[in-house]
Amino acid sequence: MTGWRAFSTVVRWDVAREMRRRSTLAAMAATALVVLFVLSFAVDARRADDPRIRAGLLWVTWILAGAVGAERAFRGGRDAMTDGFLLAPIPRASLFWGRTVSTFLFTTAMSALSIPVFLVLFDASVPSAGLAWLAAVSLLALLGMSALGVLLASMTSSVRGGDVLLRLLMLPVLLPAVAAAVTGTGQLLGGQDPGIRPAALLLAFDLTFLGAGHLLFDHAAEDRT
Amino acid sequence: MSAPAVSARGLAKRFGPREALRGLTFDAEPGRCLAVVGHNGSGKTTLLRILATLSRADAGELSVAGRSLPKESVAVRARIGVVLDDALLPSDLSLAEGLRMHADLHGVPSPEARIAELCERFGLAPRQDDPVRTFSRGMLQRAALCRALLHAPELLLLDEPSNGLDASGTALLDAEIRAHCARGGAAVLVTHDLERVAACADRALHLRSGRIDADGPAADVIRALRGGAAA
Numbered sequence: 001m002t003g004w005r006a007f008s009t010v011v012r013w014d015v016a017r018e019m020r021r022r023s024t025l026a027a028m029a030a031t032a033l034v035v036l037f038v039l040s041f042a043v044d045a046r047r048a049d050d051p052r053i054r055a056g057l058l059w060v061t062w063i064l065a066g067a068v069g070a071e072r073a074f075r076g077g078r079d080a081m082t083d084g085f086l087l088a089p090i091p092r093a094s095l096f097w098g099r100t101v102s103t104f105l106f107t108t109a110m111s112a113l114s115i116p117v118f119l120v121l122f123d124a125s126v127p128s129a130g131l132a133w134l135a136a137v138s139l140l141a142l143l144g145m146s147a148l149g150v151l152l153a154s155m156t157s158s159v160r161g162g163d164v165l166l167r168l169l170m171l172p173v174l175l176p177a178v179a180a181a182v183t184g185t186g187q188l189l190g191g192q193d194p195g196i197r198p199a200a201l202l203l204a205f206d207l208t209f210l211g212a213g214h215l216l217f218d219h220a221a222e223d224r225t
Numbered sequence: 226m227s228a229p230a231v232s233a234r235g236l237a238k239r240f241g242p243r244e245a246l247r248g249l250t251f252d253a254e255p256g257r258c259l260a261v262v263g264h265n266g267s268g269k270t271t272l273l274r275i276l277a278t279l280s281r282a283d284a285g286e287l288s289v290a291g292r293s294l295p296k297e298s299v300a301v302r303a304r305i306g307v308v309l310d311d312a313l314l315p316s317d318l319s320l321a322e323g324l325r326m327h328a329d330l331h332g333v334p335s336p337e338a339r340i341a342e343l344c345e346r347f348g349l350a351p352r353q354d355d356p357v358r359t360f361s362r363g364m365l366q367r368a369a370l371c372r373a374l375l376h377a378p379e380l381l382l383l384d385e386p387s388n389g390l391d392a393s394g395t396a397l398l399d400a401e402i403r404a405h406c407a408r409g410g411a412a413v414l415v416t417h418d419l420e421r422v423a424a425c426a427d428r429a430l431h432l433r434s435g436r437i438d439a440d441g442p443a444a445d446v447i448r449a450l451r452g453g454a455a456a
Contacts, residue, residue: 006330013326021317081326084313084372086279088330089303222281 003097006090010098011105017081018106024072028110032065036114040121051190054124055182059141061114063178066107066142067170070149071163086221096150096217100210104146111138130188137194140202141181147209148173154220177205228291230255230380230411231276236285238271238435245271247435248285253428255379258402258412260426260443262419262450267432269415273384276413277307290379303331306373308383312365313372316358320349320368323357324375331376343371347397362389370401381405381412387421399424419447 018024039057085095119125126134152169156162184198231253238246246268253259261269274280276289278298287294290304307313314323321340328336344350347367352360360368366389373381381402387395402412402425414426422429422443429446431439439446 009329017315080313081315087307089299
């Protein structure tokens with residue numbers, strides 16, 4: 001089976017299963033909503049007027065919800081579908097790309113659902129001219145987050161306390177991407193033009209971790225128990 | 226003479242300080258069933274997971290279905306059918322959908338007909354559209370056998386395949402293993418069930434603490450083990 005066919009088969013069956021059970025989407029959406037509601041009560045309304053704070057709140061929500069999705073994206077030894085894919089005659093790199101894209105689709109759906117809630121709770125608005133920019137930066141950041149999450153989840157899935165370890169490893173590594181996304185989103189929410197720099201940084205981050213996953217996933221997904 | 230279905234030379238595997246496999250050397254021949262027996266923790270399942278490409282040996286040379294591991298792992302996975310302690314079928318999908326997923330991954334031609342044939346053969350046809358999560362342990366084991374045979378593999382790797390099976394399921398399992406070997410396929414049967422070894426295997430390896438303790442005709446190894454147990 002070619003890499004492309006293997007990739008499309010993994011994505012198709014991942015999406016088919018999620019459409020049947022909706023547990024990953026539900027878990028991410030519930031996390032995002034809870035975090036947004038808690039933050040809306042906890043953050044001082046005057047400080048939340050600062051667009052950088054608002055951008056930070058939005059990205060904290062997406063990162064926490066995205067980590068839930070990443071943890072569920074690879075459960076070697078604990079998930080029949082993942083183990084079935086590992087036994088299939090497909091390159092492991094195709095499994096990495098397939099899992100990254102399906103996780104990206106789920107996190108994008110979660111983000112799309114949470115944006116209206118965020119805008120209402122924090123009385124924020126996005127200038128119509130900046131919508132394309134926000135979409136591009138969000139998609140780049142979510143793609144990088146998905147790639148990193150799937151790669152790290154494959155490394156930690158067979159380790160005791162792997163869920164906690166995944167977050168401990170994922171969040172610091174995400175910092176450069178988060179800093180770029182938060183800075184750009186803050187400028188946009190404040191009515192400024194963020195320019196191309198945040199998107200370029202996120203693109204570099206994505207290429208780094210998509211490349212690392214492509215090369216390392218075969219070793220990372222190996223059984224270590 | 227055809228190439229061995231499995232050829233292992235000095236296979237070793239370590240988990241931290243614990244040596245799970247210590248220099249195993251053996252062959253499994255086409256048209257034969259090789260049983261691997263031993264107590265819990267003797268290294269049986271570790272060996273099977275290495276043969277199935279789910280784990281990697283730390284040392285030694287290994288070829289499975291005529292392909293070298295770990296270099297040609299994709300080609301090996303196309304030629305093996307594996308039964309582990311899990312059916313490896315997503316619990317939220319129906320049996321037919323789960324088998325269809327595996328058929329897609331293996332590029333099985335005419336998958337619907339093949340799935341229907343296997344479900345019929347294993348007595349699962351009336352339940353093939355039910356979610357896998359509603360299946361009993363024995364039905365899951367039958368479903369796992371369907372999945373393993375779906376792409377007509379050259380080599381069957383079976384880890385305690387009789388777990389949860391009733392008498393008719395066990396008889397079906399024995400018949401499938403014998404029929405597979407009669408067609409020229411090979412099987413590696415990991416078990417502690419000496420009845421299954423007697424019923425299916427031509428040869429047996431006895432593992433003890435990661436080493437081969439006995440290697441010979443299945444009947445001789447069983448006799449030695451039963452004698453040892455009696456003594």
